Amino acid sequence: MSTPARVNIYQAISANRARTVALLVVFIAFVAALGYLLGEIWYPGGGLAVLPFAFVFAVGSALFSYYAGDQVVLAQSQARELGPNEEPELRHIVEELGIGLGIPTPKLYVIEAAAPNAFATGRDPKHASVAVTRGLLNMMDREELQGVIAHELSHVGNRDIRVMLLVTVLVGTVALIADVILRSMFWGGGRRDRDRGNAGAILLVLGLVLAILTPIVAAIIQMAVSRQREYLADASGALLTRYPAGLANALKKIAADPNALHVANKATASLYIANPLKDHPAFLDHLFDTHPPIEERIRRLEAM
Numbered sequence: 106m107s108t109p110a111r112v113n114i115y116q117a118i119s120a121n122r123a124r125t126v127a128l129l130v131v132f133i134a135f136v137a138a139l140g141y142l143l144g145e146i147w148y149p150g151g152g153l154a155v156l157p158f159a160f161v162f163a164v165g166s167a168l169f170s171y172y173a174g175d176q177v178v179l180a181q182s183q184a185r186e187l188g189p190n191e192e193p194e195l196r197h198i199v200e201e202l203g204i205g206l207g208i209p210t211p212k213l214y215v216i217e218a219a220a221p222n223a224f225a226t227g228r229d230p231k232h233a234s235v236a237v238t239r240g241l242l243n244m245m246d247r248e249e250l251q252g253v254i255a256h257e258l259s260h261v262g263n264r265d266i267r268v269m270l271l272v273t274v275l276v277g278t279v280a281l282i283a284d285v286i287l288r289s290m291f292w293g294g295g296r297r298d299r300d301r302g303n304a305g306a307i308l309l310v311l312g313l314v315l316a317i318l319t320p321i322v323a324a325i326i327q328m329a330v331s332r333q334r335e336y337l338a339d340a341s342g343a344l345l346t347r348y349p350a351g352l353a354n355a356l357k358k359i360a361a362d363p364n365a366l367h368v369a370n371k372a373t374a375s376l377y378i379a380n381p382l383k384d385h386p387a388f389l390d391h392l393f394d395t396h397p398p399i400e401e402r403i404r405r406l407e408a409m
Contacts, residue, residue: 129167132275136163139282170274171267175226175234178273178376182224183368184214184236191215195242198254199235205345206262211235220364220383221245221355224376225257225266233261238366244358252352255342256378263341265334269376277372335378339402343409353406360399 140159187196196213203210211225214236221241227233235257245253260266343349359379366381374382380396 129171129271129275132167132271132279133160133163135279136160136166136282139279143282166278167271167275170271170278171228174270174274175228175232175266178226178270178373179214179234179236181368181370182216182236182373184216184234187213187215192242194247195237195250195254198247198251199258202251202255202258202345206258208233208258208262211258211261213237215239215242216366216368218364218366218368220366220381221359221362222366222369222377222379222381223253223257224373224378225260226270226376227261228267228270229264230261233266235261240362240364241359244362245355248346248348248351249355249358251346252342252348252350252355253378255345256338256352257342259338259341259345260334263334263337265338269334273372273376335397335402336405339406340409343406349406349409353403356399356403356406360403 137156137159140155140162141153143159144153144155189196192213192215199213200210208230211227211230211233212235214234216222216236216238218238219240220238221244223235223237223241225233225235235254237253241250241253260269339352342352346352356379363383365383366377369377369381371382374380375396379399
C-alpha cells in the first residue's frame with residue numbers, strides 16, 4: 106500500500122499563493138466575459154463597448170476584495186472589535202499561540218450571538234482578524250478555546266484566510282452580475298435577442314446558461330478550496346497546542362448546539378470553523394458542503 110502524500114505548512118502556503126493568483130485571473134476574465142455578454146444582450150455590438158468598463162470593474166472589485174473585504178465580512182457578521190482590557194483570557198490565548206506560530210497577534214472581535222462559532226479573516230498574518238461568538242466564550246473551557254483559536258490561527262499562518270476572503274467576496278460579485286443578466290432578459294433584452302435571429306438566440310441561451318450555472322459554479326469553487334483546508338487547520342492547530350482533544354471536544358460542543366448563527370449566510374458560512382447555518386441538508390447538498398463532516402474531523406483528531 107502506498108503512503109499518502111503529506112502536506113506541510115510550507116506547501117500549503119505556496120499552494121494558497123498560487124490559488125490566490127489563479128482566483129484573481131479567473132474572476133477578472135469571467136467578469137469581463139459577463140460584461141461583454143450583458144452589452145450584447147442590451148444592444149447589438151455593445152459588448153465591445155462594455156468590455157473595458159467590465160474589466161475596470163473586475164480589477165476594482167478584486168482590489169477592493171483584497172484590501173477591504175475583511176472589513177465587509179466583519180461588518181456583515183456584526184462583529185465588534187474588543188478593547189485591550191476585554192476578554193483577557195481570550196487575548197492571552199491568542200497572544201501565546203501567535204508567538205508559538207510565529208505570527209503577529211490578530212485583531213480580536215466578538216459576535217454577540219449564542220451559537221458557538223469562530224472565524225479568521227484578512228489578507229495576510231499582518232492584517233488578520235479573529236472573530237468569536239459570545240456563545241463560544243461562554244461554552245468552552247480554556248483547553249477547548251485554545252483548540253478553536255489554534256485552528257483559526259492555523260488558517261492565518263497557512264494563508265487560507267486570503268483565499269477564502271477572496272472567494273467569499275468575488276463569488277458574491279459574480280453571482281450578482283449573473284443575476285443582473287438574468288433580470289435583463291426579462292426586462293426586454295431577451296426579446297431584442299430573439300429579434301436578431303440566430304445570433305441573438307445563441308446569446309439568449311448563453312446568458313441563461315451562465316446566469317443559472319453561476320451559483321452552482323460558485324458553490325463548487327467554495328467547496329474545492331474549503332474542505333481540505335479545514336482538515337489541515339485541524340491538524341496544524343492540534344500540533345500547535347499539543348492537545349488534539351481540546352479541539353475535538355470543542356467541535357463536539359459546536360455540533361451539539363442547536364442554535365443557528367443568524368448573522369451568517371451562504372456567502373460567509375465557509376469562513377467559520379463549523380457550518381453556522383444549522384440547515385437540514387437537501388438532496389445532493391453534501392456535494393456542495395464547504396466543511397467536511399464534523400464527525401470525521403473529530404475522528405481524525407481523536408486518532409492523533
